[in-house]
Amino acid sequence: MNMNKIFDIRPSTRQLDWQRLEFYGFIHFGMNAMTGREWGEGHEDPALFDPQHLDAAEWVTILKQAGMKAVILTCKHHDGFCLWPSKYTKHSVASSPWRDGQGDLVREVSEACQKFGLKFGVYLSPWDRTERSYGEGQAYDDFYVNQLTELLTQYGEIGCVWLDGANGEGPSGKRQNYDWDRYYETVRRLQPQCVISVCGPDIRWVGNEAGHTRREEWSVVPRALQDAEKTAEKSQQTDDPSFARSVHSMEEDLGSREAIVRYGGEWVWYPAEVNTSIRPGWFYHAEEDRQVRSARELFNIYLKAVGGNAMFLLNVPPDRDGRIATPDREALAELGARIAELNDLRLIHGTKWTASSAASEKETAEVLGGGAPDRGWRPSGTDTEPWVQMVLPETRAFNAVILQEHIVQGQRVEAFELWVSVENGNERDDETKNSDEWRRIGEGTIVGHKKILPLPLTTARRVRIVFKRYRGYPTLAAFQLALWSE
Structure with missing residues (x-):
């Protein structure tokens, strides 16, 4: 097919x-x-x-x-x-x-x-x-x-x-x-x-x-x-x-x-x-x-x-x-x-959202912060390695990332990576992720309706998801951090 x-x-x-x-x-x-x-x-x-x-x-x-x-x-x-x-x-x-x-x-x-x-x-x-x-x-x-x-x-x-x-x-x-x-x-x-x-x-x-x-x-x-x-x-x-x-x-x-x-x-x-x-x-x-x-x-x-x-x-x-x-x-x-x-997840006040290609920052924040369940982010057709990034107002600790695709448009994500940085940096940049500033903390394959990815306890100011493989184009309806007691 x-x-x-x-x-x-x-x-x-x-x-x-x-x-x-x-x-x-x-x-x-x-x-x-x-x-x-x-x-x-x-x-x-x-x-x-x-x-x-x-x-x-x-x-x-x-x-x-x-x-x-x-x-x-x-x-x-x-x-x-x-x-x-x-x-x-x-x-x-x-x-x-x-x-x-x-x-x-x-x-x-x-x-x-x-x-x-x-x-x-x-x-x-x-x-x-x-x-x-x-x-x-x-x-x-x-x-x-x-x-x-x-x-x-x-x-x-x-x-x-x-x-x-x-x-x-x-x-x-x-x-x-x-x-x-x-x-x-x-x-x-x-x-x-x-x-x-x-x-x-x-x-x-x-x-x-x-x-x-x-x-x-x-x-x-x-x-x-x-x-x-x-x-x-x-x-x-x-x-x-x-x-x-x-x-x-x-x-x-x-x-x-x-x-x-x-x-x-x-x-x-x-x-x-x-x-x-x-x-x-x-x-x-x-x-x-x-x-x-x-x-x-x-x-x-x-x-x-x-x-x-x-x-x-x-x-x-x-x-x-x-x-x-x-x-x-x-x-x-x-x-x-x-x-x-x-599930005690709230859009952290002051969080800013950027992406490799996106609509307005305000609209991206509304979608990815969980405030618009019937909407989703998607990259432009020329974006070959799409990414989305949250910039927190200060460094935060977390031990899981929760992702959701906009499955109204089908299930598309096949592989992704997670990167973090403790620095503020330029909120619109696409710096090389292999630099000293960035480190990879996790990876996964499918997302679908929901992906809960447990991680070692991590502290970061910026968290980025990079889509490595997908069908047609990836979508994202939620991108959130979680911290629970072991």
């Missing part, structure tokens, strides 16, 4: 809005929390579901304080038990003693998200081990679309429908071939700005559930990846908690120039999501209370995921009483403090 066509591939509005959330939570809760299972077998007695201390507002508050911007709820897992009173099955909260059979957990979580300003998403397992029509083709697709329609029409704005490819046999011994196109049409018609994740065309699974990230995460990838997770062979087949901490084989290079040469097909904008659980399993198990990921480990995943052009989806499973356990709360609170420290 022509390289010019590659770098002109751009995100949809729904993709762009969702990626800007960066970090959001998964809540795995349902019948499995009552039985201590990861995968229920279906037909569990609804009388088992009776969480005595469930407070959806408390869940959302805890996740928001951790820095999350959205919540996705497992409205129905593979066991088929619905957390809302679906009129298409008796296997739901309406048949349970919880809230005297009048409860609707989907409504409680969606209203809590609205109250606290978070986006709300739904997980509706395509595999239903209770429904008798599963495996019978259109009859089951009708059932599934009916339940999907309930979720998309009764709970306000839905930001995400999260689909996996879990697949098994129905009562007749047949496997269900999911009508994905019909599911997608339903979502697009009822919630046009809603993204469809993983087994869908908008957001891509990174390829594992362990929090592993690639060195280079390209958002422009082969279209074939949009079908990769739909097949039963790619889905989890057994109730195996180790699946959540294993790294599955997948191409490490999905979008470089070398990959473009190897792949002769069509390319699409399909950004990655890193999803993992705060615990070894996805549902709560008391015996895992000592295996909760530490805030430091979670923050490192955050830096590599959000800071590596991906989104971060972290699962937090409440216990059978509906509480988020103490070890999880403590780790999330510390994680939130670390993220807040990282």
Whole structure:
């Protein structure tokens, strides 16, 4: 494919809005929390579901304080038990003693998200081990679309429908071939700005559930990846908690120039999501209370995921009483403090911005200081080694640089270098960077929506990014310094 066509591939509005959330939570809760299972077998007695201390507002508050911007709820897992009173099955909260059979957990979580300003998403397992029509083709697709329609029409704005490819046999011994196109049409018609994740065309699974990230995460990838997770062979087949901490084989290079040469097909904008659980399993198990990921480990995943052009989806499973356990709360609170420290970025008063080629200094400052998220800097067409520089009013210490491309114009940066100087110098100069005044402190490859580049503690007055390789021309929407506690 022509390289010019590659770098002109751009995100949809729904993709762009969702990626800007960066970090959001998964809540795995349902019948499995009552039985201590990861995968229920279906037909569990609804009388088992009776969480005595469930407070959806408390869940959302805890996740928001951790820095999350959205919540996705497992409205129905593979066991088929619905957390809302679906009129298409008796296997739901309406048949349970919880809230005297009048409860609707989907409504409680969606209203809590609205109250606290978070986006709300739904997980509706395509595999239903209770429904008798599963495996019978259109009859089951009708059932599934009916339940999907309930979720998309009764709970306000839905930001995400999260689909996996879990697949098994129905009562007749047949496997269900999911009508994905019909599911997608339903979502697009009822919630046009809603993204469809993983087994869908908008957001891509990174390829594992362990929090592993690639060195280079390209958002422009082969279209074939949009079908990769739909097949039963790619889905989890057994109730195996180790699946959540294993790294599955997948191409490490999905979008470089070398990959473009190897792949002769069509390319699409399909950004990655890193999803993992705060615990070894996805549902709560008391015996895992000592295996909760530490805030430091979670923050490192955050830096590599959000800071590596991906989104971060972290699962937090409440216990059978509906509480988020103490070890999880403590780790999330510390994680939130670390993220807040990282994101406490302000345009330093008196900073001046220069570039190898640019519009006015005022406009460049507005863009690169983070004050204009829908605008970006780009060099002139004759600028062969573009650079952008910030000149601080005094020397400052920092241990990370945060960069953002203007991805409305595509993902373009392939390699860059960072240089610093403690001297003030001439603010408009382009002095030789190999002189005694300048020293190189770091380098990187892709940027994308966001690049967080940790560095040794550095003190400087001027910081410059030099673009060494790019597709067409580089863009920059933010260029900021950060200092956080180790």
